[in-house]
Amino acid sequence: MASDGTRPQGQPDDLMTRIEKRMSSDQDASEKGHLEHINLNKNTSAKIKNPLADLTTEQVLRDVEHFSNEHQLDDILPLLKKGALVAKDPDNYETVPDMTDADISVIRAETTHKWRQPWPLYYTIALCSVGAAVQGWDQTGSNGANLSFPVALGIPESGPNKTKHEWLVGVINAGPYLASAACGTWLSDPINRFLGRRGAIFISAIFCLLTPIGSGLAQTWPQLLVSRLLMGLGMGLKGSVIPIFCAENTPASIRGGLVMSWQLWTAFGIFLGTCANLAVKDAGDIAWRLQLGSAFIPAVPLVFGVYLCPESPRWYLKKGLVKKAWESLRKLRNSDLQAARDLYYISAQLKVEQEIAGKGHYLTRLYELFTIPRVRRATLAAHTVMLAQQMCGINIIAFYSSTVFVEAGASASGALWASWGFGVVNFLFAFPAVFTIDTWGRRSLLLFTFPQMAWTLLGAGFSYWIPVSSKAHIVCVALFIFIFAAFYSVGEGPVPYAYSAEVFPLSHREVGMSFAVATCLAWAGVLSITFPRMLSVMTVAGAFGFYAGLNVTAFVMIFFLLPETKQRTLEELDYVFAVPTRMHSSYQVKKVLPYWFNRYVLRRKVTLEPLYQFDHVANRT
Numbered sequence: 241m242a243s244d245g246t247r248p249q250g251q252p253d254d255l256m257t258r259i260e261k262r263m264s265s266d267q268d269a270s271e272k273g274h275l276e277h278i279n280l281n282k283n284t285s286a287k288i289k290n291p292l293a294d295l296t297t298e299q300v301l302r303d304v305e306h307f308s309n310e311h312q313l314d315d316i317l318p319l320l321k322k323g324a325l326v327a328k329d330p331d332n333y334e335t336v337p338d339m340t341d342a343d344i345s346v347i348r349a350e351t352t353h354k355w356r357q358p359w360p361l362y363y364t365i366a367l368c369s370v371g372a373a374v375q376g377w378d379q380t381g382s383n384g385a386n387l388s389f390p391v392a393l394g395i396p397e398s399g400p401n402k403t404k405h406e407w408l409v410g411v412i413n414a415g416p417y418l419a420s421a422a423c424g425t426w427l428s429d430p431i432n433r434f435l436g437r438r439g440a441i442f443i444s445a446i447f448c449l450l451t452p453i454g455s456g457l458a459q460t461w462p463q464l465l466v467s468r469l470l471m472g473l474g475m476g477l478k479g480s481v482i483p484i485f486c487a488e489n490t491p492a493s494i495r496g497g498l499v500m501s502w503q504l505w506t507a508f509g510i511f512l513g514t515c516a517n518l519a520v521k522d523a524g525d526i527a528w529r530l531q532l533g534s535a536f537i538p539a540v541p542l543v544f545g546v547y548l549c550p551e552s553p554r555w556y557l558k559k560g561l562v563k564k565a566w567e568s569l570r571k572l573r574n575s576d577l578q579a580a581r582d583l584y585y586i587s588a589q590l591k592v593e594q595e596i597a598g599k600g601h602y603l604t605r606l607y608e609l610f611t612i613p614r615v616r617r618a619t620l621a622a623h624t625v626m627l628a629q630q631m632c633g634i635n636i637i638a639f640y641s642s643t644v645f646v647e648a649g650a651s652a653s654g655a656l657w658a659s660w661g662f663g664v665v666n667f668l669f670a671f672p673a674v675f676t677i678d679t680w681g682r683r684s685l686l687l688f689t690f691p692q693m694a695w696t697l698l699g700a701g702f703s704y705w706i707p708v709s710s711k712a713h714i715v716c717v718a719l720f721i722f723i724f725a726a727f728y729s730v731g732e733g734p735v736p737y738a739y740s741a742e743v744f745p746l747s748h749r750e751v752g753m754s755f756a757v758a759t760c761l762a763w764a765g766v767l768s769i770t771f772p773r774m775l776s777v778m779t780v781a782g783a784f785g786f787y788a789g790l791n792v793t794a795f796v797m798i799f800f801l802l803p804e805t806k807q808r809t810l811e812e813l814d815y816v817f818a819v820p821t822r823m824h825s826s827y828q829v830k831k832v833l834p835y836w837f838n839r840y841v842l843r844r845k846v847t848l849e850p851l852y853q854f855d856h857v858a859n860r861t
Contacts, residue, residue: 410769420472594747630767669729701780
């Protein structure tokens with residue numbers, strides 16, 4: 241493009257320019273309707289569109305040649321052409337010229353054997369998800385340490401300063417989450433910009449490696465608080481980057497199942513933390529130090545292994561490093577054809593996305609989270625699902641289950657064993673979500689599990705009315721808490737981080753995820769601070785009833801505000817979140833509610849009219 245905004249003579253039009261020219265050319269009304277370019281800030285047709293579909297084969301091939309010349313990819317030009325034609329009409333890939341039997345087989349396997357992926361992809365997901373275990377381990381480490389560290393550090397939750405010390409214990413437990421929300425998550429955007437996804441994960445792993453050791457060595461409660469605040473910097477950065485990194489590397493058909501491994505490893509960290517609590521419970525005065533300090537272990541492989549992962553190809557494309565994106569995709573896909581197809585298709589989608597992309601500095605992009613309609617809807621949805629994770633009440637169990645079970649009449653040792661049972665259930669029931677999140681969908685899992693969490697919390701609360709002298713008291717409390725954990729692990733456990741990592745456009749992905757994780761961890765901090773005092777004022781039964789009511793509230797919010805994202809590429813979600821919130825909510829009232837009433841109450845055979853219309857995009861169901 242020349243400095244005056246004109247195109248040099250003889251230079252091929254790029255994709256967006258050609259689409260715009262075709263829109264402005266003289267065509268009949270029906271053809272114009274077919275070629276209409278969707279406004280990514282107001283998609284009133286609720287159409288999910290393939291930006292290549294309206295171009296002729298000749299135009300696509302000319303665009304590919306221009307793309308290849310621009311980025312010095314002439315050595316893979318035949319692959320790019322073939323991949324672009326597959327992307328143009330994914331349902332008819334077998335008719336693309338020069339497709340071999342091996343090419344057809346590998347494309348077909350994307351739906352028939354979708355879990356057959358290259359080992360670098362699984363290595364990336366597994367290693368990075370280990371980082372989530374730090375958070376889970378710390379939760380249960382502090383959970384067990386709550387039984388002894390207040391006395392050891394001079395802030396016992398009894399005596400004349402009982403109220404003050406309750407607040408102090410809450411603040412110490414909340415330290416990592418408050419620091420994450422205030423600072424740690426917001427480091428994601430600048431560190432990603434300069435060091436990439438892997439660099440940001442490495443920095444976070446260093447913090448998560450050193451700060452638990454500092455917590456275990458603390459001699460006073462202020463030292464412990466400072467160590468946990470520093471831990472929050474690493475936790476916030478890690479929580480903002482790793483889900484994005486995994487989402488950007490993973491094919492759409494299994495993105496939910498793999499990205500939710502974050503929750504799987506968080507649950508595994510909780511389980512390991514409960515095991516560590518039991519292992520050191522008889523260690524005397526240093527038991528709480530070992531319980532807090534052992535959380536460094538999951539960070540070790542992350543520190544030494546993260547640079548063996550391929551960098552995010554979308555981050556490379558964002559930086560204009562197309563050749564490096566190609567090399568990364570070759571490691572993350574089963575064949576060079578898939579890598580070439582995804583390279584060109586992602587690039588084409590990103591050209592369309594540029595119409596809403598902010599090019600300003602950090603504060604500008606933060607401001608645009610609430611001002612650009614497509615981005616604002618993603619912000620609202622991510623905020624809703626992250627807030628709901630705290631509204632459901634899971635962290636009153638994760639942070640304070642030992643205290644809750646002691647309140648139910650268990651001994652300190654019995655409370656640790658009951659907490660171990662909670663950890664086992666939380667971990668085991670995370671597995672079903674791996675296979676349901678991309679078939680049932682994120683939204684459906686949440687709408688099913690939130691009512692179940694509400695009644696199980698009520699059941700746990702009512703169980704406290706059973707006389708403590710009866711064995712049924714502790715049995716019923718534990719039973720309902722375990723059932724609650726099972727429903728949480730299938731729904732609200734895996735969905736928030738996977739969902740938030742995928743809903744933002746690439747231009748706002750880091751700052752958007754920072755906001756979402758800050759929302760989650762800030763409210764986790766509020767919950768941690770307030771729960772000790774809540775127990776004193778409302779009793780356990782009252783606290784559980786309060787959170788049961790919040791589950792119902794969260795269900796309503798999700799029903800009206802959360803679009804479904806399953807089976808769509810990250811770029812195709814631009815069209816989903818271009819649908820106005822009012823239109824989405826109206827559809828739930830006018831279409832979904834009558835359908836469910838007729839189908840499940842009146843038992844009629846009815847069909848649900850879909851909200852979204854698919855225009856030449858891949859069918860991955």
